Amino acid sequence: MVQDGTFELFCDPSTSEIRAIRDEPEFALTLNPPLPTYQVHPLQQHPFQQHMKHDDPPVRSSVYYDAEEDGEWVAGGDDFISASVSAFIVDAITSHYYVSGSVQFHTTEMDIYRGARGGDLDGLRTRSPHTSLEGCAAVVTEEWADGAAYQCHLLTAFDDLFIAFLVFRVELDDRQTVTVGLSTTEQPVGDAGDPFSVRYRRSAAKARRSLGLFALIFLDGQTP
Incomplete structure (x- = not known):
């Protein structure tokens, strides 16, 4: 991993093992790992399996960027499963920017009942894990070791003037609440007390396009 948003994979010729970021055994990726069943019915397929791309399969990893050391x-680190190898790569690149502190992110979050407004939010997050929201450059869907489900929709391309993405997160112990977040490196305008959508107008505009009517709740504060 380097600073310009590139990524490197390695293949051990003796074992055909795929490694990410560093050509070392502990950086190996597990392709097509066993998938957890705690959030799906025992007779149903896991979404990562149901929508699996055979040339871009799910991957398990414990690699992370340690900004504190x-x-x-x-x-x-704790194992997590990405819906595909390409999703893992996008997550690694965006995580580097977000965690390293090389650029400043501004974030707003809201906890919302998944069935609000007739289930519009639920419809956004229960599609194929490979389907990004309208206008988004990429999507990352992952499950963490603690059972949390996470989806990140990249609102900008890597060569844009700023980075912005939407996040949906659901915890294992509360599947009815979705934490929705918008993070951006866009430079703020206006006053510190202004609403997020006013201070970061271009990011909010991109989020509105992707969220549709649900943006009225998340960005404008309407009652769910």
Whole structure:
């Protein structure tokens, strides 16, 4: 991983093992890992399996960027499963920017009942894990070791003037509440007390396009 948003994979010729970021055994990726069943019916397929792309399968990893120590990529964290190898790569690139502190992110979050407004929010987050929202450059869908489900929709391209993305997160112990977040590196305008959508207008405009009517709740504060 380097600063310009590129990514490197390695293949061990003796074992055909795929490694990410560093050509070391502990950075190996597990392709097509066993998928957890705690959030789906025992007779149903896991969404990652149901929508699996055979040329871009799910992947399990414990690699993460450690900003608190030496500011480098390390292995040995909690396992997480990405819906595809490409999703893992996009997550690694965006995580580097977000966690490293190389750029400043501004974030707003809201906890919302998944069935609000007739289930519009539920419809956005229960589609194929590979389907990004309208106008988004990429989507990352993952499950963490603690059972939390996470989806990130990249609102901008990597060569844009700023980075912005929408996040949906659901915890294992509360599947009815969705934490919705918007993060951006856009430079703010106006006063510190202005609403987020006023201070970060271009990011809010992109989020509105992707969220549709649900933006009225998340960005404008309407009652769910």
